[in-house]
Amino acid sequence: MSRAFSKARKLPPAEAVIESMTLEGKGVAHVEGKTVFVDGAIPGEKVIFTYTQRKSKYDEGRVSEVLAASAERVEAKCPHYGVCGGCSWQHIEPAAQIRYKQQAMLDNLQRVGKVEPETVFAPLTADTWSYRRKARLGVRYVRKKEKTLVGFREKDGRFLADMQRCEILHPSVGERLTDLQDLITGLAARDRIPQIEVAVGDNATALIFRHMDVLSVEDEAAIRAFGEQHDFQIYLQPKGPGTVHCIWPQSDVPPLYYEHPQFNTRVAFGPQDFFQVNQPLNQLMVARAVELLALNAEDKVLDLFCGLGNFTLPIARQAAQVTGVEGDAVMVKRARQTALANVVENTDYYACDLMGEMKGEPWLKQSFDKVLLDPPRAGAKEVIEHFGKLGAQRIVYVSCHPGTLARDAGELVHTHGYRLVGAGVMDMFPHTAHVESIAVFEKSQK
Numbered sequence: 001m002s003r004a005f006s007k008a009r010k011l012p013p014a015e016a017v018i019e020s021m022t023l024e025g026k027g028v029a030h031v032e033g034k035t036v037f038v039d040g041a042i043p044g045e046k047v048i049f050t051y052t053q054r055k056s057k058y059d060e061g062r063v064s065e066v067l068a069a070s071a072e073r074v075e076a077k078c079p080h081y082g083v084c085g086g087c088s089w090q091h092i093e094p095a096a097q098i099r100y101k102q103q104a105m106l107d108n109l110q111r112v113g114k115v116e117p118e119t120v121f122a123p124l125t126a127d128t129w130s131y132r133r134k135a136r137l138g139v140r141y142v143r144k145k146e147k148t149l150v151g152f153r154e155k156d157g158r159f160l161a162d163m164q165r166c167e168i169l170h171p172s173v174g175e176r177l178t179d180l181q182d183l184i185t186g187l188a189a190r191d192r193i194p195q196i197e198v199a200v201g202d203n204a205t206a207l208i209f210r211h212m213d214v215l216s217v218e219d220e221a222a223i224r225a226f227g228e229q230h231d232f233q234i235y236l237q238p239k240g241p242g243t244v245h246c247i248w249p250q251s252d253v254p255p256l257y258y259e260h261p262q263f264n265t266r267v268a269f270g271p272q273d274f275f276q277v278n279q280p281l282n283q284l285m286v287a288r289a290v291e292l293l294a295l296n297a298e299d300k301v302l303d304l305f306c307g308l309g310n311f312t313l314p315i316a317r318q319a320a321q322v323t324g325v326e327g328d329a330v331m332v333k334r335a336r337q338t339a340l341a342n343v344v345e346n347t348d349y350y351a352c353d354l355m356g357e358m359k360g361e362p363w364l365k366q367s368f369d370k371v372l373l374d375p376p377r378a379g380a381k382e383v384i385e386h387f388g389k390l391g392a393q394r395i396v397y398v399s400c401h402p403g404t405l406a407r408d409a410g411e412l413v414h415t416h417g418y419r420l421v422g423a424g425v426m427d428m429f430p431h432t433a434h435v436e437s438i439a440v441f442e443k444s445q446k
Contacts, residue, residue: 011051013064018045023104025088025433036061042070042092072096077167084161086152087431098123101435102425108402113410121424126280128430132168133200134277139184141191148184150177172205173198183226187219199271201256206233206271208244224248235271260286263314265342278428285426286314292396292440293370295319302368304354304383305375309335316344323363324349354383367391379404387416395441402435417444
């Protein structure tokens with residue numbers, strides 16, 4: 001038990017009026033002049049909270065009673081909400097969630113980047129339930145209860161939540177957590193399986209079972225039979241990522257894939273690959289990115305952090321040439337294969353660490369009309385330093401963190417001479433505080 005947590009337990013519950021919201025989705029209040037971040041609270045509410053962390057400059061707490069509720073407060077759909085750490089915003093109605101995310105993006109752009117978009121785009125939203133197609137589920141056999149837990153960790157991260165179903169996971173898995181629990185409980189290796197990785201394509205669902213010891217013939221047969229019964233692709237992982245192998249189906253395993261019907265493209269992926277977790281929203285996001293690039297048939301486009309080609313292939317349908325750059329050489333190889341499978345012949349690819357040394361890279365010696373950026377949470381600071389030599393007139397930036405988007409937007413505007421034409425949020429992760437956004441920049445005319 002941490003010292004901060006121990007100190008917090010000794011404090012009595014306190015009353016507070018919630019003033020604002022943090023980027024992480026916690027309510028902000030002040031009690032006796034000290035800032036308190038309150039989990040489960042909404043701006044404008046009066047609440048009673050219990051302290052969970054006590055620190056020198058701020059405290060943390062969790063709502064125990066709502067004295068005056070916000071009109072934005074709703075009843076959580078999931079019975080595990082409040083204990084499970086998979087969601088943090090089910091108590092906020094979806095339209096309000098997206099407004100808070102949009103405000104977080106705008107506040108970061110102004111405060112961090114010292115920029116404001118000329119236009120704020122309408123948010124992109126899709127279904128708010130059963131959307132999550134990629135997840136890593138914890139597994140723990142509780143010997144005293146002779147029961148297995150399968151799901152996400154509790155909010156404090158110390159234990160697994162006791163879950164029967166998950167409302168945000170794709171139903172092929174979210175509605176079968178108890179089946180998975182029963183399967184694990186019946187195995188001899190029940191306490192040596194710590195994790196199940198989930199990957200859901202348009203065509204199939206794959207499960208990767210991580211196991212610490214060699215499985216018995218009987219256990220492997222039981223897991224295989226489970227896959228056959230519930231129509232799962234089943235993979236085992238005895239050691240590192242390179243040991244993952246399929247045991248069901250035993251032959252002719254169809255690759256997982258997702259499609260962009262609007263662009264007549266299909267992206268194949270493996271169960272360990274990165275892909276966007278929310279496929280309906282992903283389709284809307286790619287369509288908006290292509291629209292914002294304002295492509296014509298003569299354009300040369302640079303797609304940075306291209307992955308498997310989520311944006312590359314749709315862009316290639318409307319541009320003369322697309323160059324994809326990605327740090328993972330295996331992903332680059334797969335992106336080439338995916339382009340060939342889609343009969344897309346106007347793309348080329350390079351493996352390059354876009355957060356490292358890039359001098360001498362052949363693609364940096366070319367000029368491009370448009371650029372698409374889709375970096376990880378750390379942003380694209382290192383590669384943006386080279387943008388002066390690319391000559392791009394238009395840049396579309398897809399971001400999964402408003403802080404790094406704001407930092408990079410400031411660099412593009414104040415150092416490289418671009419205008420922030422527009423920006424907007426996209427609800428890739430409903431019921432969480434995660435902020436996905438998209439911004440478009442144009443070269444200022446001298």
